[in-house]
Amino acid sequence: MPLVVSGDMAGWIAPCGCETNQSGGLARRGTFIEQLRGAADVIVADVGGAIEGNSAYDRAKFEAILQGEMAMGIDAHNIGAAEAALGADALRELVDRLDAPLLSANVTDTDGKPVAPPSRIVSVGGIRVALIGVLGEQYTTADLQVAPPQQAVLDALDQTGEGYDAAVVLAYLPEDELRLLAETLPEVDVVVGGPTGQPITPVAIGPTLLTSATRQGKFLAQIDESGDSPSGWTARIVELTDHFADNEQQTANLDRFRATLAEHDFKPGETSFARSLGAALPPSFSVAGTESCRACHTKDCRLWDESRHAHAWKSLEEKGTHVDPDCQRCHTTGYGLPGGFDSIATGERRLDVGCESCHGPSQGHVDDPKVRTAYFGRAADHCTDCHDTQNSPTFVYDEYWPEIDHGEVVSEEL
Numbered sequence: 379m380p381l382v383v384s385g386d387m388a389g390w391i392a393p394c395g396c397e398t399n400q401s402g403g404l405a406r407r408g409t410f411i412e413q414l415r416g417a418a419d420v421i422v423a424d425v426g427g428a429i430e431g432n433s434a435y436d437r438a439k440f441e442a443i444l445q446g447e448m449a450m451g452i453d454a455h456n457i458g459a460a461e462a463a464l465g466a467d468a469l470r471e472l473v474d475r476l477d478a479p480l481l482s483a484n485v486t487d488t489d490g491k492p493v494a495p496p497s498r499i500v501s502v503g504g505i506r507v508a509l510i511g512v513l514g515e516q517y518t519t520a521d522l523q524v525a526p527p528q529q530a531v532l533d534a535l536d537q538t539g540e541g542y543d544a545a546v547v548l549a550y551l552p553e554d555e556l557r558l559l560a561e562t563l564p565e566v567d568v569v570v571g572g573p574t575g576q577p578i579t580p581v582a583i584g585p586t587l588l589t590s591a592t593r594q595g596k597f598l599a600q601i602d603e604s605g606d607s608p609s610g611w612t613a614r615i616v617e618l619t620d621h622f623a624d625n626e627q628q629t630a631n632l633d634r635f636r637a638t639l640a641e642h643d644f645k646p647g648e649t650s651f652a653r654s655l656g657a658a659l660p661p662s663f664s665v666a667g668t669e670s671c672r673a674c675h676t677k678d679c680r681l682w683d684e685s686r687h688a689h690a691w692k693s694l695e696e697k698g699t700h701v702d703p704d705c706q707r708c709h710t711t712g713y714g715l716p717g718g719f720d721s722i723a724t725g726e727r728r729l730d731v732g733c734e735s736c737h738g739p740s741q742g743h744v745d746d747p748k749v750r751t752a753y754f755g756r757a758a759d760h761c762t763d764c765h766d767t768q769n770s771p772t773f774v775y776d777e778y779w780p781e782i783d784h785g786e787v788v789s790e791e792l
Contacts, residue, residue, distance in 0.1 A: 379419065379420075379421070379502045379503045379505055379507075379601065380418055380420045380421070380600055380601070380602055380698055381412050381420070381421045381422075381423070381507070381546060381568070381600070381601040381602070382410070382414065382421070382422050382423070382598055382599070382600055382601075383422075383423045383424065383425060383548065383570045383591045383598065383599045383601065384407060384423075384424045384425070384427075384591050384595050384623040384723060385424055385425025385426060385427060385456075385458070385523070385550070385570070385571070385572035385573070385590070385591040385592055385595065386425065386427040386458070386573040386574075386591070386592040386594065386595065387427060387428045387429070387443065387594060387595035388423075388427060388428075388429070388430050388437055388460075388594045388595075389428070389429045389430045389594075389704065390402050390403065390437060390594035390596070390735055391403065391404055391442060391443055391446070391632065391635065392404065392405060392632055392697075394704070394705060394769060395697055395699070396711055396769040396770065397769060397770060397771060399619070400620075401596040401617050401618050401619050401620075402595050402596035402618050402632065403500075403595075403618065403624075404443065404446040404447070404450075404595075404625075404628045404632065405624035405625050405628040405629050405632065405648050406510055406618040406619075406622040406623075406624065406625070407446075407447070407450065407595070407598065407618060407622075407625075407628070408449070408450045408625030408627060408628035409622045409623050409624065409628075410598065410616065410618065410623040411451070412450075412625060413453060416674075418467055418503070418695040419503055420451075420502075421453050421500050421502055421507055421509075422447075422450060422451055422452045423452065423453055423455070423456070423457060423509055423548055423570075424447060424454070424455040424456060424548070425456050425548045425549070425550055425570055425571060425572040425591055425592075426455065426456040426457055426458020426459070426460070426461055426513070426548070426550040426572070427458035427459060427460050427461075427550060427572055427573050428440055428443045428455070428458070428460060428461065428505055428737075429442075429443070429460045429461075429546060430460065430461040430650055430651070431460070431463070431649070431650020431651070432460075432464050432465070432650065433648055433649050433650040434458075434642075434644065434648040434649075434674055435644045435648050435649040435650070436637070436704055437464065437468070438635070438638055438642070438644075439635070439720075440460075440461070440464070440472075440498070440633070442477070442631065442634070442635035442638070443470070444472065444476060445476065445479045445631055445634075446479065446628050446631040446632070446769060448476070448477075448479070449627050449628065449631060450625075450628070450741050452479060452623075453479060453498060453499045453500045453509060454479050454481050454500075454509040454548065454789050455478065455480050455481070455585060456478055456480075456482060456513070456548035456549075456550060457469065457480055457481070457482040457493070457494060457511060457513055457514070457550075458509030458513060458517075458550035458573075459484050459513065459514070459517040459550060459573075461480070462485060462517050462519055462522050462524070463519060463520050463764055465519070465522070466487040466493045466521055466663070466668070469493045469494060470493055470494075473493075475651050475757050476727050477568075479498065480493075480494040480495075481495050481496065481497060481498055481509065481510075481511040481548075482491065482494050482496065482511045482512065482513060482656055483496035483497060483510050483511055483512050483527075483531060483533065484496075484512045484513060484525040484526070484527055484606060484759070485513055485525075485531040486522070486523050486524070486525070486529035487521060487523070488521055488522075490523065492620075493522070493681040494511075496510065496511070496530070496533070496534040496537065497509060497510040497511075497537070497538060497540065499542055499656060500764065501540055505543045505544060505546075505603075506541060506542045506543045506544075506551050507543065507544045507546055507547060508522060508534075508535065508538050508542035508544070508545045508546065509546050509548050510531050510534045510535070510545065510546070510548070511547075511548045511549075511550075512525070512527035512530050512531060512547060512548070512549050512550070512551070512559075512585075513551075514527065514551040514552065514555060515527070518548070521666070525633070527549060527551065527555075527559055528559060528562055528563060531547055531559075531563055531565075531566065532563075532565065532760050535565060535566075541705075542602075543686075544567045544568075545565065545566045545567050545568075546566070546567060546570065546601075547559070547563070547568070547569045548570055548778050549570070549571045550571070550572060550573070550692055551570055551571055551583050552573075552574070553574040553575070553578065553590075553620040554580075556569065556571035556574065556588070556590065556664050557583070557588065559571075560583040560586045560588040561583050561584070561586075562753035563779055564584050564585050564586060564653070566586050567585075567586065567587065567609065567610065568586065568587045568588075568589075568601055568609075568610055568611055568613075569586055569588050569589075569748045570590060570591060570599055570601070571586070571588070571589075571590040571591075571592075572590050572591055573758060574590040574591060574592050575592065575593065576592065577589070577592055577593065577597045577599070577615045578590040578613065579657075580599070580601075580612065580613035580718070582609040584609075585610070586609055587609040587611040587612075588599070589601070589612060589613045589615070591662070593628035594768075596617060596618055597615050597616065597617050598616045598618065599613055599614075599615060599616075600613060600614050600615075600687065601613040601753045602618055602695050604675065608681055610658075613705075615671040623730070626752075630792045636699070636701050636702065638701055639702055639703075640701040643701075643721045643722050643723055644703050644721070645715070646703070646707075646713055646714030646719075646720065647701075649704075649707075649770060650706075651703075651705045651707060652713070653687060653713075653715065654716035655715075656717065659716065660716045660742070661741075662714040662739075662741050662742030662745065662749070663716060663739050663742065663748075663752070664715075664717035664739050664741040664742075665715055665716065665717035665718040665728065665739045665740070665741070665746065666710060666717065666734070666739070666740050666741040666743075666744045667711070667714035667717075667727050667728065667732065667734075668682070668711065668730075668732035668733050668734070669727075670741075671740070671742045671744075672742070673743070675733075677784070678733075678784040678785065679733075681782065681783075681784050682704060682733065682782075682784070683783055685781070687729070687730065687731035687732075687782065688730055689730065689733075690708075690709040690710075690731045691709050691730045691731075691732045692712065693708075694709050694725065695710070700722070703720065705765075706719065708763070708764035708769070709730070709731065709732070710725060710729055710730070710731070710735075710736050711728045711729075711730065711731065711732035711733075711734050712728055712732075712739060715739055716739060717741065717789075718734070718739070725753070727791075729738050731764075734751075735760070736757040736758075736760050736761070737751050737753060737757050738753025738757075739751070739753070742787075758775065758779075761773070761775060761778070765778070775786055778787070
């Protein structure tokens with residue numbers, strides 16, 4: 379009776395493809411579960427943390443994630459911090475409209491009313507497994523209350539009475555609290571957590587097995603009964619590498635999500651990652667566009683024309699991911715900034731990674747070359763805005779810079 383648990387997906391519905399050897403994604407998860415089902419019945423669950431924010435874009439992605447999970451037969455999706463941030467009404471609406479298997483034993487609205495069932499009983503191979511979900515108290519929101527997890531688990535077990543043979547807790551808690559929960563709940567067979575940064579190697583804490591599935595859903599916890607272990611259970615961590623082919627059903631779900639993105643054409647303000655500019659800005663703080671740089675910086679722009687930065691948008695179109703704001707923010711110029719990329723419908727002149735992606739909005743400099751472009755720190759500091767450990771894990775500034783080295787001859791061009 380395998381139990382497969384994912385968690386802490388953080389919006390990683392599919393590998394973005396910026397680098398080879400990226401792990402994770404619903405399509406590979408679907409294949410893994412399908413392979414297991416070829417040999418045995420499988421219980422499927424998620425610890426929570428499916429998205430990164432509560433914007434309109436995040437909500438659309440969360441619905442797509444839930445639909446993908448339901449297509450692979452998920453039995454329970456715990457309410458994590460990101461899910462709680464959506465609010466009580468949104469969570470109840472998803473449960474009612476999609477029949478989404480959300481659960482939480484300790485999350486209620488401000489009136490103390492549950493927003494999802496505390497547990498679910500799943501029968502597999504004659505074994506009744508109680509799945510119970512809890513969230514850390516630090517994730518309390520303005521319209522949601524979060525009760526102490528340990529007592530919530532005990533209350534949920536009392537409510538089920540003798541109606542289960544094994545109890546599994548899906549716990550969205552920091553690692554120290556997760557370990558404490560396992561230590562103080564000998565009544566529970568398995569505690570699976572997130573968000574722990576890295577998966578926790580399965581370990582028996584008294585009669586309870588502890589592990590975690592985390593890090594953008596790239597790792598799954600596969601848990602099985604075992605008479606040879608102290609807890610009676612064993613587990614292994616599985617990384618969803620490209621060893622697993624893409625599941626056709628999940629690929630179709632991803633295509634539907636991208637069709638939704640194309641139809642809506644989300645603007646930066648409808649996402650959770652548009653840059654916050656703070657105080658009022660002068661009119662000159664506006665993106666002028668790369669073409670505005672050519673008259674004075676001819677050689678620099680010629681070098682740019684031959685770089686991959688100049689064709690960043692095309693690389694998205696080839697993969698069909700140009701409709702996704704999560705990709706647009708690093709493949710356009712001035713995403714969400716005044717005069718910068720705003721949407722596909724209006725953003726044609728701000729496609730690709732242009733000069734102002736690093737140097738910042740330059741309208742003031744274009745109007746008066748004596749005015750230096752003011753931005754947030756040095757231009758070099760912005761490389762890792764996109765070349766981060768996720769999308770560019772081999773990035774080393776001193777090795778990458780020679781490929782786009784420019785600026786030495788600007789004085790000769792003026």
